[in-house]
Amino acid sequence: MDSPEHTFVTLAQFVQLVQRYPAIAWMHRGQTDISWPLRPRAGRPEFYLKATDYWIEKGQASADLGRFRAWREQAVAFCERLPSNDFECLAFAQHYGLATRLLDWSSNPLVALFFAVEGQDDVDGAVYCYYTQTCVAPDNCTPEELGVVARYTPRPFDRRILAQGGLFTYHPRPEVPLQAEGIKEDAVKELSEVDVNLVVIRVLAKWKAMLQRQLNDVGINRRTCFPDLEGLSEFVDWETRQSVARRNEQ
Numbered sequence: 001m002d003s004p005e006h007t008f009v010t011l012a013q014f015v016q017l018v019q020r021y022p023a024i025a026w027m028h029r030g031q032t033d034i035s036w037p038l039r040p041r042a043g044r045p046e047f048y049l050k051a052t053d054y055w056i057e058k059g060q061a062s063a064d065l066g067r068f069r070a071w072r073e074q075a076v077a078f079c080e081r082l083p084s085n086d087f088e089c090l091a092f093a094q095h096y097g098l099a100t101r102l103l104d105w106s107s108n109p110l111v112a113l114f115f116a117v118e119g120q121d122d123v124d125g126a127v128y129c130y131y132t133q134t135c136v137a138p139d140n141c142t143p144e145e146l147g148v149v150a151r152y153t154p155r156p157f158d159r160r161i162l163a164q165g166g167l168f169t170y171h172p173r174p175e176v177p178l179q180a181e182g183i184k185e186d187a188v189k190e191l192s193e194v195d196v197n198l199v200v201i202r203v204l205a206k207w208k209a210m211l212q213r214q215l216n217d218v219g220i221n222r223r224t225c226f227p228d229l230e231g232l233s234e235f236v237d238w239e240t241r242q243s244v245a246r247r248n249e250q
Helices: 011-018 052-057 061-075 086-095 107-116 159-164 187-192 204-219 229-249
Strands: 005-007 027-031 102-106 125-130 150-152 166-170 198-203
Touching: 005 107, 005 204, 011 107, 011 125, 011 204, 011 229, 027 107, 052 198, 061 086, 086 159, 086 166, 102 107, 107 198, 107 204, 198 204
Parallel strands: 005 198
Antiparallel strands: 027 102, 027 125, 102 166, 125 198, 150 166
């Protein structure tokens, strides 16, 4: 089933558009390149196809969960308190850079747009809007037992997750890109005026720089999305480049 695709130019037009896919039901993800498939890092060839045999030789039934178990055994040396729940620990590992079967999303479409426009000015980006009624019940099942794509909202164990409205989709087969499916709930159909649960909003490359400036004007930038010294440093660097560019235009 194909996903509907929208386009826009200004931030105001984007806001008007995403009101059809509100965060009360939908989740949002920004990608700087629209050609990238919607799948977790654990499903990319370098982590899935090329690494499976390595983990099978170590006695693991799943390459990505085997990698996660190995990470978890060693992470206790670096962190006094690891989450005891498997799903929360997966989110913790994802946050610190491990390739997992979780895919990052946001409850804030403006944050998703920020991630779509902050790089690769030569290719179109995308904001994806996704709906699923299936949610992870972390106390009632394990990653091995959950066999469908599901929404997972973790506790905000880090300032970045809180600032970005962070949440995830869990993918039991991370190598399979997310595809649009029909929506069964009439209330969601009526609210969003769409019959499928995955919508694409194309972000044209030529408008990325302008949209990033407009997002900064409403307080969506590296400093607010990454509320730490790294985020502040990257924001000040970007602000400096913007100032230089404005001077060169005069």
